[in-house]
Amino acid sequence: MRLFRDQGYAATAMQAIAEEAGVAVQTLYFTFGTKRALLSEIFDIAIAGDEEPVATLDRPHVQALMDDHDPITQLRGQARITRLIYERLAPVLGVIRGAATADPDLAELWEANIKQRATVMERMITALAAKTPLRKGIDQAAAIDIALALQGPELYDFLAGRRGWSPDQYEHWLADALISQLLGRALGE
Numbered sequence: 100m101r102l103f104r105d106q107g108y109a110a111t112a113m114q115a116i117a118e119e120a121g122v123a124v125q126t127l128y129f130t131f132g133t134k135r136a137l138l139s140e141i142f143d144i145a146i147a148g149d150e151e152p153v154a155t156l157d158r159p160h161v162q163a164l165m166d167d168h169d170p171i172t173q174l175r176g177q178a179r180i181t182r183l184i185y186e187r188l189a190p191v192l193g194v195i196r197g198a199a200t201a202d203p204d205l206a207e208l209w210e211a212n213i214k215q216r217a218t219v220m221e222r223m224i225t226a227l228a229a230k231t232p233l234r235k236g237i238d239q240a241a242a243i244d245i246a247l248a249l250q251g252p253e254l255y256d257f258l259a260g261r262r263g264w265s266p267d268q269y270e271h272w273l274a275d276a277l278i279s280q281l282l283g284r285a286l287g288e
Contacts, residue, residue, distance in 0.1 A: 100141050100190060100191060100194075101119075102115055102116055102119055103138065103141075103194045104190050104193065104194055107194075107197065107198070108134075108138065108194050108195075108197065108198035108202065108205065109198060109201065109202065111134070113127050113128065113134055113137075116134075116137070133204075135202075135204040135205065135208065138191075138194065138195065138205070138208070139208055141191055142188075142191050142195065142208070142212070145184075145187045145188040145190075145191045146184055146187075146188060148183065148184075148187060155215075155219050156218075156219060156222055160176075160180070161180065161219075163176075164176040164177065164180075164223075164226075165222065165223060165226035166226075168230060169230075170227055170230045170231040170282060171278060171282075171284075173223070173226065173227055173230070174227070174274055174277040174278050174281065174282070175274045175278075177223060177246075177250070177274075177277060178250075178270050178271075178273040178274035178277060179270055179274075181250045181255070181270075181273060182255075182266050182269055182270040182273070185252060185255040185256075185259070185269075186266055188252070189252075189255070189256065189259075189260065192252050192256070193256075195208060195209055195212075196209065216247060216250075216251075217243065217247060220243045220246045220247050220250070221243050223246065224239055224242045224243045224246055224281075225239065227242070227281065228242070231282065233281060233282065233283075234280065234281055234282055234283030235283060237281075242281050245280050245281060246277065246281065249273060249276050249277060249280065250273065250277075255269060258272070
């Protein structure tokens with residue numbers, strides 16, 4: 100990841116990665132096949148926070164949030180998970196976004212991530228709507244779009260990266276924004 104971040108995706112050769120990792124370049128090709136597959140694996144590990152092959156929606160802490168009867172707890176938990184993922188994922192996203200404009204394989208990886216995030220949000224919003232009515236005037240489709248926009252990597256990058264917000268500030272703001280926008284509840288400080 101450091102090589103991708105420092106040199107750029109296109110300029111980072113598999114040979115350089117192998118040398119950095121202390122393995123033969125053939126080992127990288129045997130294990131990952133392509134540089135894109137290697138970056139995809141780094142991406143998946145950053146999202147999950149570990150190397151376990153368990154989908155986001157199948158992870159116990161995500162299931163617990165969706166099963167929790169309190170909608171506020173679910174949305175605060177979503178904000179917490181989003182924050183933790185983006186803290187790990189920010190450098191990887193920068194590499195993928197930067198290279199996606201010139202590399203069709205990485206553009207495909209970026210699009211696949213957007214679809215995966217939409218699937219996760221659809222399940223989260225379905226669980227939320229089963230607990231409590233959504234804010235007046237929005238249906239589940241609009242709620243999914245709102246959650247995707249608020250929990251998008253671009254907003255995290257803007258607030259935590261460019262504007263200097265701490266991860267805690269971002270998490271608390273995101274939780275309040277989700278609660279306000281999805282449930283129509285104003286929260287006091």
